[in-house]
Structures are given as structure tokens and as C-alpha cells.
Amino acid sequence: MYPNVKATMEEIKRLVEIPGPSGFAFQAIEYVKQTLAEEGYDCVITNKGGLLVTVKGQDDTRHKYLTAHVDTLGAMVKEILPYGRLRLSMVGGFNWNSVEGEYCEIHSDNKVFTGTICMHETSVHVYRGAGEIKRDDKHIEVRIDEVVKTEEDVQKLGISVGDFVSFAPRCEITPSGFIKSRHLDDKASAAMLIQLLRHIKAESIELPHTTHFYFSNNEEIGYGGNSNIPEQVVEYIAVDMGALGDGQSSDEYTVSICAKDSSGPYHYALRQHLVQLCKEEGIDYKVDIYPYYGSDASAAMHAGYDVKHGLFGAGIESSHAMERTHESSLENTEKLIYAYVLSPVID
Template sequence: MKDYTEYIIQQAQKLLSIDSPSGYTEHVSQWLLETYREMGYDPQLTTKGGVLVQISRGTEENTEDPAKGPVMLMAHTDTLGAMVSSITGEGRLKLSPLGGMNANNAEAENCRIVTREGKTYTGTFQLCNASIHVNGEYNDTKRTYKDMEVLLDELVTSAEEVKALGIMTGDIVCFDPRTVVTPSGFIKSRFLDDKLSTAILLGYAKYLKDENITPDRRIYQHITVFEEVGHGGCASIPEQVTELLSVDMGCVGEGLECTECQVSICAKDSRGPYHYDVVSGLIRAARQADVDFAVDVYPYYGSDADAALSAGVDARHGLIGPGVYASHGYERSHKKGVENTFNLLKSYLG
């Protein structure tokens, strides 16, 4: 059986190269539709702009037993970003965050501003009065969106000149991902949450097709596009589905066991516990396949599966993902984390 890790990494790099902050995801969804079709699937674009595809018809479906009914795998390709909220008299752009883009770790990041007419301009997100040789309060100033601005890479010095470029309030701002894959196997980039796990789902879909495998359960994949703002998984779930499995980033940090080389199985996040039987089943599957895993409780986290249940979906739910350090910042994972997540999916779904 071929190793799908390199395919997954390649797909992740392609996904990361496509700007897709929440609300601006058409291009990445079109890329996903084409990729699934190339594999021989029949994906559908949801009304909200996500991608829904059935990757297995199942062989022993039993809708009376939730553990044997159809399962939906969920990942998301919308990322953090920002939106132009106003233009200053000096021709600088003030921003409003999309999702949890933190101003502290976005300082001095290059970005792209996409106008409603489709033009793209570049700039840098900086502290106001950012020259330390001039600003005596530089070290003490809090990094907030109120105190930061985008300097356009254009010769503009007034709001009128900026508007003449076609830039206006409501334009999308995309930050550079700065993707790097090191010889030692580390994957570093903004927005590994959740393009790395989206690539893992693509790898799993390719594995089923290449190896001509039909798991017992009917399996769907739903790549959502509003997860970072809380309602990605709230819709487009087939009525027969009895289980939702979010494949997102696994948290790495103080008080947690997971490392970047493992797959994390989440037992509870900020919205409450995941379904006991699903978590237990994932642990059994990991042990049976000799997968390197950790079970953790995430203190500040919500997933597409959480959103679906909040919207009224009657299904069991779970959450797994490769360990990712520095979430919502410049993130890092490892190929071993990818392999362990992929192998857990294979073991759990049969």
C-alpha cells in the first residue's frame, strides 16, 4: 500500500497558497471541487459555499445503530483574516478581524487587500507610528486593531487616493501564510488550522479510491467555509447521518499531553464533552492500529461538530486532529502527526 503522507503535504501546500478568510472562500472551494472530481467523486457545492461529497456508499449500513450508520467527516478551509473597517486621512487602512486573528502575532505581517472589483493590492500590518527610533511608547503600546493599521504598497497619502484605487470598507484582507516544510518533517505555516486536516481528508478519499476500499459505513466529507466564525457545520448534513467527526487541529500547549507528532483525540472542549462512545471508539481504534495518540481537554475551542449539534442535528460527535502548536498564530505540526491522524481514520472507519 502506498504512503499517502507526501500527497497530503502537497495538497496542504496547495490549499495554503489559496487565500480564503471566512467570507472569501470561492476560489478554494472551486479548487476542492476540481480535486475531488479528478479522483472520480461527485462533489457538490453547498448553498453556503462549502463542499459536500460522498466518498463511500457503505456495505453494512444499519441506521438503527448509530455506531453503524452514515458518518460525516468535517474539516474547514476558511481561515483567519481581516476586513477593511475604515480608511484614515493619511491613507492607512484600519481593520476588523475575521475570526480570531490576533493583532499581537499579526504585527509586521505582509498582506493582500482584495477589492470588490477583483483587484489585489499588497501592504503590511503595522503598529501605528511603528518606527522605534521615533516612537518612545513603542514597547508599552498594546497591539490591538485600534492601534494598528495597514500601510499600502502604493504612493498614497490620503483617503481619497486610496479610494481612487478601488479600495473601500468591507474589502477582504488576506495575510501571508509563509508555508515551510523542513527536511526534518515539520510543517510551519499560518492557517494549518484547518487546511492541514482538509488535506488529510483528501488523502483519505484518495486512499479509498486508489485501493478500491469500501468501508462498512456510508461516509461523507463536508469541507466547511464558516468554521472560524462559528457556523460552518450548522447545515448541509444529510438526514441519515448518525455521527459527525470533526478533523481539525489538535491543541498543543501547557497542560495538554499532545505533541506535534501525535494525533489528538478531544474528550471535551469549551462547549462540553464529545460523545462518550465516539471518544472511546477512537481510543480503541488508535490502540488497535498502534497509532501514537493523546487524549486531551481543550479549554478554549469549538468545532464544526459542536456547531452542528447547536443547530439541532441529532448525531453523535467527535473531534480529532494532528497536533498543532501556536494555534491562531504561526503554527507548526509534523509529518508524523499527519500520518497518525490518517492512520486513525483508516482504523476507526474500517
């Protein structure tokens, strides 16, 4: 059965548990490579470290291109403090308060160490007004789960400036149909593309157009999907999260189709094509504008590619923090991805 949303949620869980901040997403890329190779796909790792899979279609002159990114938010060690803690430099855009109290891993060259991200002034029994202190890179630190009392103690462990720090996902699938976890942006979409590729292979489906599937690894820092686009590509779809909050029409139960983000409007005719597919297939959808957002598709446009670009995905609550979506949003998104790849390119 396709889509099988329960299987998709289990695939998401496997993906989010693989650490992969932007610049350090090679383990997630390798997982996708092995998974799709087992299905019989030829996978190409780009020089940038992304993964490209091409499915030849009936029309090999006008191609489609779909992306999802497997890189996540994270941090790097900025400084080793004299008392044995770490100061961080942010990787990707998030608020420091969203990771306060989170468990983390420090990825040194020879070992992975665990720790907790916390305020220097955490103890309310010591620091009066601790709740009002600004959450920023001057006050947020990593408390390492090792006996370290000095900078030298930390260095002896092999931890150094530039080591990546990943955040614990804490993924749960609830009986009520929700999946809650860090990094649903955008491993939920990556899982959906993996599931689609499995279905195409299992059912020997021939697509109407040659279609490329790119799993990017630098989206959170702005340039994940802005290269490795064949000249035959005429349509580019970023499958990425829908942003939820006050003033937004998107929710956790429908597929969110983006009309505009901080980069400007998406291609009008392609957006209308996606809406029409939803109407024809009975897919629950919302059209929305994401005010502080950019995607692999907008990055491709900034790079100068002459393509029609679009963006849609599952609605993700509390983006760049403890995220959540519902199985119905995943199902509606998977249905739209499938309807799209089976549809002709627009004129």
C-alpha cells in the same frame, strides 16, 4: 502507499497558499471541488458555500459524516484612514500581535493589492515606548504597497470598506519533518481528507457505511458544519487541530483526541471507540481537553442534530499564529481517519 505523508504535506502547502478568510473561502472550495472531481467524485456546493462529497457504503441506513474546514483567519477593511492606510476588522479569533509585521493581500473587486500589517507607532526612532503600546484595532494598520497619501488615493485604487484581507501563509517544509505555516488550522485536515478520498478511489475501497465528507467554509466564525447533515447520519467527526500549550497533553507528534472543549464533553462512547482504534492499529495518540475551542462538530450539536459527535486531529503548535506540526502527527492522524472510516458505527 497510504498514508503518504510527504504527499500530504505538499497538498497542505497548496491549500494554505490559497487565500480564504471565513466569508471569502470560495477559491479554496473551488480548488477542492476541481481536485476531487478529477478523481471522479460528484461534488455538491451548498448554499452556504461548503462542499459535500458522499461515498456510498455497504450500509446505506446508518451514515458517517466527517468535516474539515478550509476557511481561515483574516480581516476586512473597516476604515480608510486620511493618510492612506487601512484600519481592520478581525475575521475569526486571533491576537493582533500575532499578525503584526505580516505581509497581506487586500482583495478589492477588481484587483489584489499587497501590503504589510503594522503598528501605526512602529518606528522606535519616533515613538518612545512603542513596544508597550496596546496591539489592537485602534493601532494596527495596513500599509498598502501603492503610492497613496490620502483617503481619496486609496478609493481611486478601488479599495473600499468591506474588502477582505488575507495573511501571507509563509509555508515551509523542513528537512527535519516539520511543516510550518499559517492556516494549518484547518487546511492540514482538509488535505488529509483529500488524500483519503484519493486512496479510496484509487484502491476501489468499499466503506462499511455511507460516509459524507464536508469541507466547510465558515468554521472560524462558528457555523461551518452545522447544516447539510443527512438524517441517516449517526456519527459526526470533526477533523481539526489539537491545541498545544501549558497544561495540554497533546504534542506535534501524535494524533490528538478531544474529550472536551468550551462546548462541553464530546460523545464518550465515540471517543472511547477512537482510542480503541488507536490501540488496535498501533497509532500514537493523546487524549486532551481544549479550554478555548469549538469545532464544526460542536456547532452541529448546537444546531440540534441527533448525532454522536467526536473530534480529533494533528497537534498544531502556536494555533492562530505561526503554526507548526510534524509529519509524524499527520501520519498518525491519517491512520486514525482511515481506521475510523473502515470501522462499524458504534451501538
